Amino acid sequence: MQIGLILLAIAILFVIKSVKVVPQQHAWVVERLGKYNGTLTPGLNFLMPFIDRVAYKHVLKEIPLDIPSQVCITRDNTQLQVDGILYFQVTDAMRASYGSSNYIMAISQLAQTSLRSVIGKLELDKTFEERDIINAQVVQAIDEAALNWGVKVLRYEIKDLTPPKEILHAMQQQITAEREKRALIAASEGRRQEQINIATGEREAFIARSEGEKQAAINAAQGEAAAILAVAEANAQAIERVAAAIRQPGGDQAVQLKVAEKAVDAYSKVAADAATTLIVPSNMTEVAALIGSAMKMAQVAK
Numbered sequence: 001m002q003i004g005l006i007l008l009a010i011a012i013l014f015v016i017k018s019v020k021v022v023p024q025q026h027a028w029v030v031e032r033l034g035k036y037n038g039t040l041t042p043g044l045n046f047l048m049p050f051i052d053r054v055a056y057k058h059v060l061k062e063i064p065l066d067i068p069s070q071v072c073i074t075r076d077n078t079q080l081q082v083d084g085i086l087y088f089q090v091t092d093a094m095r096a097s098y099g100s101s102n103y104i105m106a107i108s109q110l111a112q113t114s115l116r117s118v119i120g121k122l123e124l125d126k127t128f129e130e131r132d133i134i135n136a137q138v139v140q141a142i143d144e145a146a147l148n149w150g151v152k153v154l155r156y157e158i159k160d161l162t163p164p165k166e167i168l169h170a171m172q173q174q175i176t177a178e179r180e181k182r183a184l185i186a187a188s189e190g191r192r193q194e195q196i197n198i199a200t201g202e203r204e205a206f207i208a209r210s211e212g213e214k215q216a217a218i219n220a221a222q223g224e225a226a227a228i229l230a231v232a233e234a235n236a237q238a239i240e241r242v243a244a245a246i247r248q249p250g251g252d253q254a255v256q257l258k259v260a261e262k263a264v265d266a267y268s269k270v271a272a273d274a275a276t277t278l279i280v281p282s283n284m285t286e287v288a289a290l291i292g293s294a295m296k297m298a299q300v301a302k
Contacts (some may be wrong), residue, residue: 016050027093029056039093056097058090064152065104067111069160074127080119081162084138087154090148095150103149107142111156114141124163131158147257206301 019045022028028040032052040054047053068082089109090096100106118137119127127134135156143153 003145014049018047020045020047020054025060027058027090028054029058029093029097030053031055036094036098056093058093058096060090060093062087062089065108065111065113067108067156070112070116072116074119074122074124076123078124079164080124080127080165081160082115082119082158084111084115084156084158086142086156089152089154091152092150092152095148097150099149103146103151106149107146107151108143109154110142111138114138117141127161130159134158277287 020040022040022042024042026042028045030037030040030047030052032048037052038194065086065088067086069081072080072082074080086107096103114244115138117136118141122130122134135158138156139153142156146153177266
């Protein structure tokens with residue numbers, strides 16, 4: 001009975017030692033008698049008991065690694081407190097096992113030295129503007145060395161860049177001065193545009209007024225010319241009608257009568273004015289002579 005229990009225990013131990021189930025996204029390195037033998041892939045795997053053993057277990061997932069904060073000096077001799085985070089992935093389990101005694105520490109130290117080297121080539125202002133370039137250069141520097149460790153560096157991100165308090169205060173003053181400068185420029189541009197708009201409006205208004213005055217003068221001149229032409233045409237028509245009437249039988253007598261009426265009317269108007277002294281000719285035949293002269297002029301016109 002005891003022998004059976006011993007054999008059962010040995011069988012269970014053999015099964016435990018020989019059967020290995022590897023989870024997904026994991027890789028286990030197997031050594032046979034202290035020498036690398038192979039890498040177990042996810043799923044059910046069989047080993048030789050007491051001869052093979054799982055020496056290393058690696059996770060093939062993407063792993064975030066926090067890089068400790070450090071002081072970096074820029075090209076213009078300014079100190080920066082920089083910390084970041086690195087993302088890497090084990091791609092070769094055998095090299096990750098035997099390429100470095102501690103590939104995580106190696107990656108972390110290499111990330112710090114690479115970051116100091118990259119920031120040392122840049123000025124302070126550029127370190128804030130070119131974070132993407134810094135990240136890419138750090139990844140490139142680490143990735144070349146990490147190939148021997150069976151690790152692929154995916155990306156590096158700077159979490160924080162902290163300059164000294166004096167530099168922060170100076171940068172704040174610079175930003176404030178720049179904003180005040182932009183405000184003054186914007187205000188002057190607004191005043192300039194306002195003056196331009198006012199001048200443009202006054203010029204357009206003056207042109208509109210002058211155009212209106214010009215058109216009014218033209219209209220007035222045309223109206224006066226039309227009135228003079230109408231009066232002249234009316235006088236011409238009146239003269240033509242008078243001349244035509246004179247040519248008719250009895251026209252001469254009518255002219256004499258009209259002239260006599262005008263003369264008598266003129267004398268009566270002059271006599272009606274109390275302030276006017278009227279001298280009546282003693283020889284009234286002169287009136288007849290005046291009428292005769294008018295008749296001769298009418299005959300000449302005829």
